[in-house]
Amino acid sequence: MLKESFTGTQIAYYVVCKRKLWLFSHQISFEKYSDYVELGKLINEETFKKEKHKELELGDVKIDFIKTKNGIVVHEVKKSRKLEPAHIWQVKFYIYKLKELGINCSSGIIHYPKLLKKIEVKFTEKDKEIIEGFKRNVGIILESSLPPPIKVKYCKKCSYYEFCYS
Template identity: 30%
Template sequence: MKFISPYIFQAYLTCPREAWLEYHGIVSDQDHEFLALGRLVHEGSYQRVRKEIFVDQLLKIDLFRDEMVAEVKKSSRHKEAARLQLAYYLYYLKHEKGLEFEGVLLFPKERKTERVTLTPEIEEKITQLIEEMLYIFSQETPPPVKKSKYCRTCSFQEVCWG
């Protein structure tokens, strides 16, 4: 099975058009204020225990916490997408490396955590999503612009709504 970057995987769950653009190398506004804020939260949180681990130049695991793969997020606004992104990490580690872990989402600004377990149902959902994404990404043009509540904070805002 072909794997895609976890960032693109999560982006697809929020906006298939954004994911298509990223997959095809169209880079968003890297100076966008919300991207900068996300980087600050990421870099400033859990510094004493942070141990970023790169796996196969595809996954960037933020840290391990209590024998769990941990992912740091700026906010819980995209919690379902973040949950599936972390499950995607667990899926990859299981199917490509033979390693089984549980996961934990960390929302430092909100002082929240959430455990993520890779169940057979979630594995099936991830398999289906990967197939769906690869089909969408194989298309010559991106999915059409579709207004959502996330558009106003998106770093691709100018690309889509220019």
């Protein structure tokens, strides 16, 4: 039976590259040694230092959120907008998880502090169907053999670059 529980990172990697998703999900990881990832973590800590935010842990999923009078707003901090579609789906996935628990949440904000930008993410009923499709596809990919490299510009920034191309 296919696994059905995934993290926001897995959903983002599904959007970016199926091979990256597969490697990460099989605990093959070089993330710890990537300066790029370390910088991302630092930005996250610095950005939220002054804000009253909370982190919610749902199993493997960790969600930063801020409570407002209109409900919960998910917050996610990223370094650059290069992978913006993946960031948007990651936030939508968090909203989906919160909704599954009956929590009132239908929007999120992605912060790009280095660019002094933020974007709002709205969750629609159609998004629910799309995410359920993502989950089915992720399950199938993880049961299959390692997908081939995709050879895109982003590869040079990816922590698996040397693994894929050396």
